[in-house]
Amino acid sequence: MRSIKEHGWVFLLLVATSFLAFGKLMSTPIWDPVDVGILCDANQLVRNPGAMFTHIGFYFSQPLLQLAFLIEYHFFGLNPSGYIAVNLFLHAFNSFVVYMLVHMLFPRRPMAILSALLFAFGVGSYGKVFMGVHHLEALMLAGLHLLVLYFFLRNDFRRDGSIRSPLFLIGLGLFLVTGLTRSASFSLIMTLIAYKAFFFKWRMGRAILSKDLLVFALTGVLFYLAQGQWGYRQPTIFDNTGSVEYFSILSLKNIFRYLNLMFFPMQQSPILEDANPLVIAMFQARSVIRFALTLAIVSYSFFGFVFGSKAIRFFIAWTYITLLPFSSHTQSGVWLNLSHLYLTSLGFCVILAAGTLGTSSLLKKAGVRRFVPFVVPLAFVMASMGLAHLLNGQHVLKAQSPVATEMREQMVQACTRRPVRFQEQP
Numbered sequence: 381m382r383s384i385k386e387h388g389w390v391f392l393l394l395v396a397t398s399f400l401a402f403g404k405l406m407s408t409p410i411w412d413p414v415d416v417g418i419l420c421d422a423n424q425l426v427r428n429p430g431a432m433f434t435h436i437g438f439y440f441s442q443p444l445l446q447l448a449f450l451i452e453y454h455f456f457g458l459n460p461s462g463y464i465a466v467n468l469f470l471h472a473f474n475s476f477v478v479y480m481l482v483h484m485l486f487p488r489r490p491m492a493i494l495s496a497l498l499f500a501f502g503v504g505s506y507g508k509v510f511m512g513v514h515h516l517e518a519l520m521l522a523g524l525h526l527l528v529l530y531f532f533l534r535n536d537f538r539r540d541g542s543i544r545s546p547l548f549l550i551g552l553g554l555f556l557v558t559g560l561t562r563s564a565s566f567s568l569i570m571t572l573i574a575y576k577a578f579f580f581k582w583r584m585g586r587a588i589l590s591k592d593l594l595v596f597a598l599t600g601v602l603f604y605l606a607q608g609q610w611g612y613r614q615p616t617i618f619d620n621t622g623s624v625e626y627f628s629i630l631s632l633k634n635i636f637r638y639l640n641l642m643f644f645p646m647q648q649s650p651i652l653e654d655a656n657p658l659v660i661a662m663f664q665a666r667s668v669i670r671f672a673l674t675l676a677i678v679s680y681s682f683f684g685f686v687f688g689s690k691a692i693r694f695f696i697a698w699t700y701i702t703l704l705p706f707s708s709h710t711q712s713g714v715w716l717n718l719s720h721l722y723l724t725s726l727g728f729c730v731i732l733a734a735g736t737l738g739t740s741s742l743l744k745k746a747g748v749r750r751f752v753p754f755v756v757p758l759a760f761v762m763a764s765m766g767l768a769h770l771l772n773g774q775h776v777l778k779a780q781s782p783v784a785t786e787m788r789e790q791m792v793q794a795c796t797r798r799p800v801r802f803q804e805q806p
Contacts, residue, residue: 390493391476397500398472401765402510405468405772406461409788411779415460415513416791421446422453423795444557445517452516458795463513470519471510475500477526478726484533485691486734494733494757495726503732503760504642504725507768508718511775515719522723524558525568525702527551532572532592536583541592548592555596556603566604567705569597574697578690631707638703639677640670642721642728645767684731692734699727732757 410416429450456462479496483489502510509515531551539545558568576588646663662669684696706720736753743750778784 387476387480390479390496391472394475394479394496394500395469395472397497398468398475401501402468402471402507402768405507405510405768406464408460408464408511408772408775409779409784410458410460410513410791411775411784412512412514413787416787418449418514419453419458420791420794422449426450426453445520448516448520449513458792460513463516464510467510467513467516467519470516470523472500474519474523474526477523477530478729481526481530481533482730482733484530484537485694488737491730491733491737494737495730498729498732498757498761499726501761502725502764502768503757504728504764505721506645506718506764506771508771509722511768511771518719518722521558524554525723526726528554528558528568529571529575532596533575535592536575541586541590543591543595552595552599555599566600567701569593569600570701570704571698572596574694574701578693578697582690631704634707635700635703636674636677638706638721638724639699640673641718642725643673643677644669645718645763692731695727695730699724699731702727732760 410419425446429447452463452466475496478499479492482495483492486492498504509518528551531547531554535541535545535547535551539547542548555568572593573588576583576590576593580586580588644666646659646666681696681700684692688696702724703720706717736757739753740750743752
């Protein structure tokens with residue numbers, strides 16, 4: 381009860397922030413064929429839930445995700461508002477875990493609240509991850525990832541990393557559940573190693589490769605082997621025609637492309653056709669801007685590792701590690717998905733909050749001018765809201781097109797006709 385009184389109001393604040401900022405998305409009709417496919421799958425599987433363990437599915441193969449969609453379909457049917465509302469609530473919950481995590485690593489509540497608020501406003505990911513039914517995958521994965529990290533760190537704080545602690549067992553159980561959403565086990569283990577390394581002195585010199593970490597690593601390896609033996613694995617996007625060196629360099633370039641996108645979220649898009657001249661001019665100068673941003677990112681990463689606090693070093697490492705699973709998702713790099721930045725944006729929000737509050741504290745005797753540093757996070761919030769509004773407007777236009785209208789009509793017909801026997805896929 382004491383924890384609820386102490387932190388409960390922050391959770392309510394983050395729920396209100398999420399729905400006020402992105403609640404309009406709930407009124408957008410279904411426009412994405414992927415969402416239609418998921419709802420049609422759910423319509424079939426809801427009559428035979430046991431089939432989801434052998435059913436590859438239109439977009440997902442993980443039983444936990446299919447179970448979540450079945451529950452949503454039971455309550456919401458073909459109404460997209462309920463699905464988006466669940467996504468927003470899950471985002472608010474993830475924002476609260478961000479608050480608890482930062483509050484544990486930084487002994488300053490204002491930094492934890494500001495970091496969580498920036499995350500709730502979609503700073504760094506710009507709201508795209510809330511705009512479709514199928515984005516539940518990314519939100520669930522991020523929530524599980526954050527919870528595993530929270531319980532692992534809390535167990536290290538309170539029980540010195542004991543493997544008999546309830547906190548450790550909860551974290552290990554959630555770690556296994558992450559494998560039922562998407563393969564993110566190894567990036568999560570790397571995050572745990574980074575924590576052990578950067579907080580080594582603060583942890584009183586306890587071993588980095590401690591028992592709790594080794595149990596997580598062994599569990600991840602066994603789960604990976606089991607998934608390869610019995611689970612469904614999507615083929616890699618790359619074939620055998622290119623060299624390993626080429627794709628390694630390409631993956632490294634994609635990491636910096638994503639980091640640039642977090643600061644400068646401009647890509648070739650129909651949105652630019654109606655943009656004002658200033659935005660078009662910035663887009664035309666994108667090569668110069670991205671080059672300068674890359675230099676700034678490399679510089680900050682280097683000096684942050686050398687001179688930053690242990691927590692800043694950890695969140696810099698977090699930013700790079702959480703991008704690794706997405707670094708080889710595109711060969712050309714022309715199209716990068718903003719939704720992949722959702723989990724990564726936590727590091728950006730924490731670093732932005734730390735810089736803002738740190739600069740403001742230096743100006744505490746300057747009167748009103750001490751609030752000037754808050755202009756920077758406010759600008760990112762406005763950019764996130766503006767881009768989310770433009771993207772949603774584009775989706776509304778797609779939803780009003782004859783193709784999307786016909787697609788929804790076919791979906792309604794397919795989901796309301798007399799059910800046929802569901803054929804399981806091998």
